[in-house]
Amino acid sequence: MRLTRSAFPLFTALLLAGCAAPTAPQAPAASGEYVMTVGTPDPALSDAQLSARYGGALVIRTPRFALLRVTGRPLRSAALERAPDVTVERNTDVFRVPNFSSSGTVGLWGSGTVGLWGSGTVGLWGSGSGASAANTANYAEYTSIGLDAAQARITAQNRTPGAGVTLAVIDTGVDLNHPAFAGRLSPANTWKDFVDNDALPQDQGQMGTGAVGHGSEVAGLSLTVAPGARVMPLRVLDEQGGGDVDDLTQAIVWAADHGANIINLSLGAGEAVEAVTQAIAYANSLGAVVVASAGNGGHEGLDYPAAEFGLTSNNLAVGSVNHAGSKSAFSQYGPLTLLAPGEGLVGPAPQNQAAAWSGTSMSTPLVAGSVALAMTHGLARSAADSAERLKGTAQNMGGVSGNANYTGKLGVGRIDLDALTR
Structure with missing residues (x-):
């Protein structure tokens, strides 16, 4: 299948302008x-x-x-x-995706074509794992984290990686009709579109504009790692990637109340948002693990809510590396938890398409899917315990070329699913 080259901006860190006064809040302005x-x-x-x-x-x-x-x-x-x-x-339009561009390695659809589809169609999406096309295109990245070995070990136990696990993707929605998601979504009564206030969280709009396709890519990557999991699609961002605090807060609570084991937040903000912090704590109290992206500014310091996670037991802050393990130039660093590949990853896109994206937004669902995979390996374990196991088996990337300047700022290392299941 051929993709048209597009100067499509990567969904990057969301910018937040807000005021928080925990003891004596100021009255808001006269309007807004x-x-x-x-x-x-x-x-x-x-x-x-x-x-x-x-x-x-x-x-x-x-x-x-x-x-x-x-x-x-x-x-x-x-x-x-x-x-x-x-x-x-x-509240309104607090979360905003800026028009981000770069030298070509970030924010574009890659080379403009994907030459590994064979027949030129996306029929491979329904071939059993639901992600064979993406597995083929991302072979080097997935080999680096031991995905094939891990999935083989779980399959040998007569289990499907991620089976029985619900993973909420809170994003721009999902292309509900894409063959990549056939039979892989949670029950329809758990879906919600908080932007349009209806029950169809469709990833809508024209590919190549705004943030269209971001949620579909994120959901598809999580299923590549844990094909047996079920994605709960929740839409809080519009086609341009903008959203409101109340929508995100409601979505996190909704996900927890409707049985999500893992919540993926491939988004961020420049400052902490108390409403979202409280919603995440509420989700944790119901047993959910929240996985959030570090941000794509390339500087030290993480976007929120990832910046609040650090090495806490319940939640994971994720940065990006290439398949060799070097920190991606765009990835923010600091109090990270884990690293995962995030450059040029191929996944499903609206209108039965596929596309390659780069960013910590892409690293995050690989980690979220890995938590789901860990929950189905060996004895049944909670999401929080599985997250701890993932951290305990991560591969330290401090000695990798290019990482010398980030000592102590890349978390415990890159996820290693081979070690996790070995």
């Missing part, structure tokens, strides 16, 4: 929409009473936190006195 995060809302208050107390419209409520929308008016001082753990942040 904000979200208010209330920690541990009083269980004695009804939803209506909670809204009345804080002067906002209730969006979502959990035992851990509540989220309300506040539109262009001051907060009520009495409410602030009663609840100092209130954070007010900008």
Whole structure:
């Protein structure tokens, strides 16, 4: 199948402009929409009473936190006195994908063609693993992490890598009709489009524009590693890659409430967002592991929420390397957890196409899929325990050419699925 060369910008780190004041929030400006995060809302208050107390419209409520929308008016001082753990942040269009471009190694569809499809069709997507085309095109990358050996060992146990595991992809949606996803999505009653507020999280728009296809690629890469897993598609980003805080927060809670074991966030922000931090903690409390991308700015310091993960037990911050193990030029570094290949990875794209992408957005689903794979190897284990096993068997990349300047800033190393299952 031939792909047209396109100067299509890579979905990169999302930029956040927000304000957080944990003890004495300032009133929002006279116009615009904000979200208010209330920690541990009083269980004695009804939803209506909670809204009345804080002067906002209730969006979502959990035992851990509540989220309300506040539109262009001051907060009520009495409410602030009663609840100092209130954070007010900008909501609409907070998450934004800039028009990112580079010398050609990042942000483009690769060479313009993929010459390994044979028949010129995407029929290979349905050949059993659902990812044989991508496996062939990404042979060097997947060999570097021992994918073939790991899948063979699990198959020898009469199991399918990732079987019984639900992996939520919170992104631009998924091409629901792509053959790569036939029989590989969670039940339709678990899908949600938070942008259009309906039940069809379709990765829509014209390929080669905005962030169209990003979610399909991410979902496909996770299934390449764990073909037996089921993807829960949740759409929070529009065709341009922009989204709101309340949509992302709701999607994380939705994923956890609907049984997601793993949540993939191939997105980020320049600053911490309290609502999202609380939602991730809520998901962790229900047993879900969150995997997030480091960002594609090439500098030290990670985007959020990955920057908050470090080496915590529940969540994973992912950076990118090439198949030789050298840090990708675009990958941010610092308090990473793990590394995975992220350059020129081929995956499914809307309208039954395939495309090659680069970025930590692509490394992240390889790690998320690896957690799913680990959950089906040997004795049944939780997602959190499987994430720990993945870290414990990672291969240190400190001695690899090009990595000398990043000592102590590349996490525990590159995922090694051969070692994981050996």
